[in-house]
Amino acid sequence: MASDNASNTPSSPKNVYKDPDDGRQRFLLELEFVQCLANPTYIHYLAQNRYFEDEAFIGYLKYLQYWQRPEYIKFVMYPHCLYFLELLQNANFRNAMAHPANKLCL
Numbered sequence: 001m002a003s004d005n006a007s008n009t010p011s012s013p014k015n016v017y018k019d020p021d022d023g024r025q026r027f028l029l030e031l032e033f034v035q036c037l038a039n040p041t042y043i044h045y046l047a048q049n050r051y052f053e054d055e056a057f058i059g060y061l062k063y064l065q066y067w068q069r070p071e072y073i074k075f076v077m078y079p080h081c082l083y084f085l086e087l088l089q090n091a092n093f094r095n096a097m098a099h100p101a102n103k104l105c106l
Contacts, residue, residue: 031075034067037088038081047098052088061088 019026036042051057066072068082076082087093 030064031067034064034085035076035078035081037084038078040084043084043088043097044100047094052094052097058094061085065089 046052064085067076067085073079073082
């Protein structure tokens with residue numbers, strides 16, 4: 001009976017994924033994307049191409065708010081991108097950015 005219990009216990013994973021660059025590439029890609037939000041034309045492009053209608057993309061924008069923390073903000077070269085990131089948390093702002101005239105107001 002002891003052997004039956006042993007076969008039912010989960011085994012530890014043998015091949016655990018190890019990020020070869022310890023997340024450096026992800027860090028740089030996310031930093032680059034966040035800084036792209038400093039460009040109102042790019043925000044308008046995202047709105048025009050309906051990225052703001054994708055719940056997964058909205059979740060990603062919410063996730064990216066960690067860049068506002070002091071240990072990350074020091075890497076941001078265009079701090080107003082964080083202001084736009086904050087505005088993008090609001091559905092009314094996202095909808096307004098789909099209209100061409102509104103990108104000029106930023």
